[in-house]
Amino acid sequence: MVRAETPATLEEVARAANVSRATVSRVVNGDRRVREDTRSAVEAAVRDLGYVPNRAARSLVTRRSGSVGVVIPEPTAQLFGDPFFPRVLRGIGDALAAEEMQLVLLMPQVRADELRVGRYLAAGHVDGVLLVSLHGPDPLPDELRARGIPVVVGGRPPSAGITYVDVDNRRGAAMAVEHLLADGRRQVATIAGPQDMPAGSDRLAGYHEALGSAGLPINEQLVEIADFSLEGGRSAMERLLARAPRLDAVFVASDLMGVGALSALQAGGRSVPDDVAVIGFDDSPLAAQAQPPLSSVRQPIEEMGREMAQLLIQMVTSRERVARRVILATELVIRASSRR
């Protein structure tokens, strides 16, 4: 490996291999119609000179940057005690690395940042955009789509016509509640998340769905809304206990809130799972480490990231703009908190 002052260029490789720039370019880009011996000569020269293509020069002519923007708004980054953020990035990073694409991370915090980020993306400096949007309405995906820039959203987007990947929050919640009912629980309460977030409302919808299909009435006394925080879960559980002291199970829309609920139940003299069964959501490390270990709904976060990136790469390369949606299955993980 040569450590030249200035990196080797195509030109230099061509000279060393006694061929033209065009031929080296073909070899480097895997064009098939190059004779075997020329190819190996070029490859040797590439190795000798430690040649690495200059991305800027390449981008200039191909009009592709080889990078995608990943937008994670501040609230999403901070929201979770469980490592949602690194996991989704890991999945995205994996899929992009496989295609030699770079991940340009954008974390707008204030409105001014969002505008700056929007301008940057709209300027076409990236080949496509991944938006991990777990909170309310965001005009960004529509804006970008209008400009013809490929976008994939993680989590259900506010508007239709956008390609997105989501986990099956609704089914996951329904499975949890079905499990509680099958276990013989009859007063199944829920602590739901904020209703302006799809992850909040979809999980509550799943709760309703499961009760509905079991032919059970919805009792509003058994529903509390909290903010996905530990303390929020704790106080919601206290309110539920005060209103409905005879509840025998609770489905909590996040593990963090679930841990809060657990401590409120214990403080209220309830034994888990004997008196009250508890199931959380996320299957974060917290769940397994709680006392008692918390049953939870597992969501395939890395896979969501990977799927997002793959969909985007497809859009970028095929240039088709048909909106697609992918819903990834969730899975119920049973632990002591819901076992008799």
Added chain:
Amino acid sequence: MVRAETPATLEEVARAANVSRATVSRVVNGDRRVREDTRSAVEAAVRDLGYVPNRAARSLVTRRSGSVGVVIPEPTAQLFGDPFFPRVLRGIGDALAAEEMQLVLLMPQVRADELRVGRYLAAGHVDGVLLVSLHGPDPLPDELRARGIPVVVGGRPPSAGITYVDVDNRRGAAMAVEHLLADGRRQVATIAGPQDMPAGSDRLAGYHEALGSAGLPINEQLVEIADFSLEGGRSAMERLLARAPRLDAVFVASDLMGVGALSALQAGGRSVPDDVAVIGFDDSPLAAQAQPPLSSVRQPIEEMGREMAQLLIQMVTSRERVARRVILATELVIRASSRR
């Protein structure tokens, strides 16, 4: 704002403003020696055409990519229950955005990834590299430095001669222990982190330091090593209680372990803070939400990221290669777990 099929070029702006490309370039790049009226004419044309400079073309001639690589190895990304990862990225992102630089995120997971990442960075596709390295030895910073690529490490790096930013783990730990001693505690134990991580060993060193300056002997019975996990903290606390039932305080090297310790203490029939005072480290959201709320050592994570990025930008623009080190102060946050 015009939505042209193809983005406007310098050439087009020049024609619209009736000047040469060079003049437009001067205006766009803030060159002073342009007459006021020409400048405003150009600015108007830029606005009319929605002109945005093409980064690839610019990079090609300036030989600067306008982006920095941020390397976060897998263990670091996953390690913390507290949002270390998003916070340091936020700090970095802030500082880079202020300089219009892009953040290219690289998360090597397996050895093969590390090699790929190393090659990518060494190829000069970025102007500099930030490495958030909280685990053991990593050859990457030295390799990059050898190639003349600016590097700044977050956390204490294994080898000298590298610019880095770290938080004052040692002093933070010492402050915590000093506080416990000042409170009249005499049997102060510690649950330390892995000793192959600077954050682990430095915090243990701070514990030793505080006992030493108070003229107290080190009792090996009062020291346990754990792995920064909740469960690790719990079992370490159990072992400590078994070995030294009369301990009256414990400094725990992370909040996650601190929460584990708290539950082991409660299970062991100790009241916190009356029987045993507890202080954690990180001041993560967990600490405030624990029962009782956990005293902790706060570290300025965002500031660390910001400082790293600023140092790097300085290296990139000034082209000087003097290794510098910045140690950021930590702060003791007292809550109920260490108050009588």
Added chain:
DNA sequence: TCGCCCCGTGAGAGCGCTCTCTTGACAACG
């Protein structure tokens, strides 16, 4: 044998920008 096609390769344009060098206008000075 000729014409045609295909395959491997080369020549050369040009992507959008920066930057050096040059030019022209004008003022100041001897």
Added chain:
DNA sequence: CGTTGTCAAGAGAGCGCTCTCACGGGGCGA
């Protein structure tokens, strides 16, 4: 009035790459 200096602006090269088109030669059918 000529010379010099200064400042604004333009001309043009060239960064490293891809891609279209052209070209030569060999195989093959007519």
